[in-house]
Amino acid sequence: MIKNRNKTSLHAAIGCHRAGGADRLRHSSVPRIPTSARPGVRRVAVTAMGIISPLGHGLAATDAALRGGRDCVSEVTSFDTTKCRSKTAGQVTSLPEPTSKKEARLHRASHMMIGAMREMRGGDPAFVPDAMVIGTTSGGMSFGEEFYRAQVNGKRIRGRAALVANYPPQKAPLDSMEAVGFRAPLQIIANACASGTNAIGHAFHLIRAGLKGRVLCGGYDAISEMVYVGFDSLQASTTEKVRPFDKARTGLVLGEGAAVLALEDLESALERGAPILAEITGYGISTDNHHLTQPHPSGIGPELAMQRALDDAALTDGEVDYINAHGTATAFNDASEGAAIAKIFGARVPVSSTKAMMGHSLGAAGAIEAVFSVLAIRGGFLPPNINLNERDPAWDLDIVANTARQCRVGCVVSNSFGFGGTNASIVIEDGKTGVLAGHGREVSGRSGQPVPRDPxxxxxxxxxxxxxxxxxxxxxxxxxxxxxxxxxxxxxxxxxxxxxxxxxxxxxxxxxxxxxxxxxxxxxxxxxxxxxxxxxxxxxxxxxxxxxxxxxxxxxxxxxxxxxxxxxxxxxxxxxxxxxxxxxxxxxxxxxxxxxxxxxxxxxxxxxxxxxxxxxxxxxxxxxxxxxxxxxxxxxxxxxxxxxxxxxxxxxxxxxxxxxxxxxxxxxxxxxxxxxxxxxxxxxxxxxxxxxxxxxxxxxxxxxxxxxxxxxxxxxxxxxxxxxxxxxxxxxxxxxxxxxxxxxxxxxxxxxxxxxxxxxxxxxxxxxxxxxxxxxxxxxxxxxxxxxxxxxxxxxxxxxxxxxxxxxxxx
Amino acid sequence: MANENLRDAIKTMMVESLMLKVTKEEIRDDMPLFGPEGLGLDSIDALELVVGLEKHFGVKVPNSDAAKQALATVNSLHDYVVANRP
Structure with missing residues (x-):
């Protein structure tokens, strides 16, 4: 399926593939072939992104919150938590203003998706996807809750059909497509908390294999009572601060948000002069059959996902500059993930979980953290793992504790693991400085509609x-x-x-x-x-x-x-x-x-x-x-x-x-x-x-x-x-x-x-x-x-x- | 509630709320609840049992030490309920 392509002209256009790669190669014991030089491998660029999370609406606000290590977890406001153990969550407080009456009636999740989508659209107006892959865990659950209550109470409420119409997980992505005028086929991945990373990984593979040219990918989830109580009933959520990788960690808090990334065949993105923010270079997925809600304590699930992502990117562990961990702060996740990171990377690679700042946004988490990773690469900083008092001595890891670190970041591994033993990791690399010359150039005429492909x-x-x-x-x-x-x-x-x-x-x-x-x-x-x-x-x-x-x-x-x-x-x-x-x-x-x-x-x-x-x-x-x-x-x-x-x-x-x-x-x-x-x-x-x-x-x-x-x-x-x-x-x-x-x-x-x-x-x-x-x-x-x-x-x-x-x- | 009736009620609660595919007659009083040698329950069943004890018998299990002591066998559940019943 993979066509051979001559990469010579491309190399000339972008200069050295791996700016600053020497630093990383020093750590590498095995001579490696850069992804870009592997014959016949298409490269996949991120040309635009959009994000809404508890950290703020938009890339600029998000960047500032990440650098400042802001704690954006607060008391839950949308439902009663009296009978729950935990009381807090990371909540989106800055939703964009609806632009029409129709839009004003939509679900909160739709507003998040629309906000993220519009920002992405502003970053690369010529990007028209020929497929969309979006991850989510709970879709429009709060509408399902309202419908259920109305049915059981026998209340004749108006707009019941609208409650039902907003329940399916495809609704929010469809609303966002309609808002910006996209009509691509849509795949909704619901792999629990790994969904967002799976969506990006699958989109990346579709482009690399030449099956699609441009794919819009991402994830979303909005807090709902049912999911909140669910995690509470499993005693997975904490009554105090979220402390990933801390010796005294007591669990997660939920979060919410939406993020989308525009992915495109690098060559076609360069040809039309699109901005190149970063490159997706690897994706690994594994399934751990140990238990529906608990990872195998050995960390084999996360280990396989990360190792497969590295192999997919033709990278060795020494070439990674930062790991954005899943790091939910539950006893089980961090034990299994910590063990896997320690086994593959030791203490050589800095690690942080950004969930301490905003909670776990489930199906959105992978997409949100991919955006964080790109911001880290472009801004040259490592987002902090806040609330860390004492690192769990079970593993020797370099945790980016409490404050952000300034350093060059060329390559990030971002992890997402979920219920059902589903594990996903992606590798994101800098878009190579030479490529960025394309930024702001006049968009060429070749940007139009998707190219027809064989069925x-x-x-x-x-x-x-x-x-x-x-x-x-x-x-x-x-x-x-x-x-x-x-x-x-x-x-x-x-x-x-x-x-x-x-x-x-x-x-x-x-x-x-x-x-x-x-x-x-x-x-x-x-x-x-x-x-x-x-x-x-x-x-x-x-x-x-x-x-x-x-x-x-x-x-x-x-x-x-x-x-x-x-x-x-x-x-x-x-x-x-x-x-x-x-x-x-x-x-x-x-x-x-x-x-x-x-x-x-x-x-x-x-x-x-x-x-x-x-x-x-x-x-x-x-x-x-x-x-x-x-x-x-x-x-x-x-x-x-x-x-x-x-x-x-x-x-x-x-x-x-x-x-x-x-x-x-x-x-x-x-x-x-x-x-x-x-x-x-x-x-x-x-x-x-x-x-x-x-x-x-x-x-x-x-x-x-x-x-x-x-x-x-x-x-x-x-x-x-x-x-x-x-x-x-x-x-x-x-x-x-x-x-x-x-x-x-x-x-x-x-x-x-x-x-x-x-x-x-x-x-x-x-x-x-x-x-x-x-x-x-x-x-x-x-x-x-x-x-x-x-x-x-x-x-x-x-x-x-x-x-x-x-x-x-x-x- | 007589002791045998209480054991029986505990087993009924277990079969129903844990969706066990065995009858309550097949659950012996001294059978370990967890692990492959016994009934094969897991940590989620343990959480469900804690909810069930409160719902059906009004007994709270405040922490994991109490849970370890209470959730070993039908006998230990029985003793815990008797000792902590309101």
Missing amino acids: LRANIVGIGCVTPLGKCAEETTRRIRAGERAALAKVKSPGSGRIFSAALVPPEFTAHLAREPRLRRASAISLLGAAAGNEAVAAALISRPGMKARLAVVFGVSSGGVQYTRRFYGQIAEQGAGAASPLLFPETVYNAPASHLAAMLGVDGATYTLVGDGTVGLQALEFGAQLIATGDADDVLVVAAEELDWILFDAHRAWGLVLPRKNGTDDAWPRRGVPLAEGAAAILLSREPGIARVCLGEGYTHFSKGDAAAMLGRVLADIAPEGPLDFIVSAEDDTWAGAECSRALARDFPKLRDRLLKPNCSMGECLGAGALLQAVLAVEELRRTGTQRALVAALGWNQQAAVAMIERGAQ
Whole structure:
């Protein structure tokens, strides 16, 4: 995938690659090849950034706060903390003024994202991304909380639909895209507290591999009561000051904020005279399967992430000038991270955790700290680790204690680790002084629109699914083909008192998995995902026993672990924070199902959770294909799953997506509204050929219903099939998105009108699992009928239009 | 509450709030709660047990020393509840 490029002219343009590199090379025992001189490796520049955090709004305010070591942690103001152990957080106090009435109504998280985005836009006005990758942990959770309280109290509040609309994690990034006029496909990574770093790392790899030219990446999170109480119930948060790496550290405090970075192929950035603030040169990801919330005490997770990032950047430990640690100040994190840093770097490299100043902003942390790292590089200082009284003697580290240090900073490693044992590190280097000559130059005409690229392809070696109609792909497909419909259960909402129809997966389909020790506490979505994932892997393992060596997991969800989330928040709302269950909280985090699956399969490398709308399954499939194309994995297990809960029915009804049962019967479906369904689908992608091959159309983001069908038309046009299509698996149903989807297909493929497979009409709307389920059914149907080529089309309700074409393999 | 009934109530609370995949009859009174030799509970279960003791029996576990003493077996939970019950 990586094209060879002649770098000579580039070197001449930027001068010496490694200004001041001699200092660092002195420490290095092994002769090294600079990243820039490695043949065929594209370099990736940061051309602009934007940030809002408790330290302030904007790069200048942030820079001043970092140099001054300002303590920006204060009493929580947005909800009652009487029954919590901890009372403080790092809170954003300087939100930008909304520029319109519409903007004024948006969520706090949207305002943060918009503020960060506008600042980035001001730094490099010509930057137009061809993809966006944003990390978050809790999305619009505070809207979910308000909706829950309204439902349970039976209050008829106005604007319930708006609460639901603001809940999905993609909402704030979409609002910020709309504010600046971007329309790139959007990937939301929800790898708990590592998300922000994962987003930057993945964006960097996409550009380096030539899959994208410009990617906007970053992260955001806004403080919510549920997450605050969750950390409090786990006794992870402290009642006093945050003291990372201190002997007497007692835990973290939460923070919030948003940060975005514009990444671009260095050569193209130079050509258009863009500012080059820094370079991303390395990314490492690891998964520690020890425990859902605790790192292995040896520090193997952080160690692998940092070592992989260094290897990726072709750097040795002696060439690093500063480590921006994850440093949450919990006993466990700092012990494991401290051990890993001491093992790789010893006391040679200065370390600080900037979370002491502003708390832990979860999904935003990696992006915020990447911006801090760039500011450190450009300003020649090391941000301090404040509140340090006595360094923990367990490791011999050079902690930048309490006050900032002035020194030349050429290379930074920034760490982010999270629940689920997910660990990520990135390497950021100075943009080389020569490059900076480009700053302020007239922007050339080549800055316009994204360059069209070939659609991404990947091999499919295994499939699996568990649905209301069957416990495997074969059974589900056969029953849909036979015209069967799923039996419907009644779900009564204690909130609204309404009764809804649900297509449920029989419990016996997943009962065997509930006995796995790791899955004892797991929610339904974890069991469903594991069942589908196991089927896909088992089929492939028969022919390829050695497969698991470089296996990655990509897990797509829309609502995620909604049952536990509702139960956990219910305890808080009804009985107060003291009654919150520490056992439920970790399972409510979006990436819990992926972590369980990775642990079951023994995956120690890339594990990702993507959140999105009904198209998230195809987004996950695209993400998996990207991991193979970037060289991050050889095999990728892509899973999408969804579980149901009464709160989800109320939410979808408030949004007009589902209808309650009428007169106790709903025999008319799918003509009068479809039921919601639970289920999971899995596709194992591989570098090696298999049973089929998938070609993925780039998703297009839409902002309104009217926009949606047009965007689906665009992606259908992009993926023009190389031969006749045999059938289409469509997301058609009675929802507006299903109807728009069917309209677009009828317009573009009139001849195939009677060769449509419509799973939603047989088993209901499977939400986040739906699109991948369509793809699984397409593969199974190709195999069953011996046909050659099928199209899968899905239209999400608030984000994306996505299309995949699947062709049967040679065998 | 008679002692056997209290032990039984503790086991019921454990099975329900810890989502154990065993029945309360399978939990022996002297079985270690933590570690592979016993019930296999972990630190999150310990936190949940602390919440459960307060919710169901009105007993607070103020610090980790008290937790270590109380959360060893069903017998130790029983003794702790008896000693600290309001």
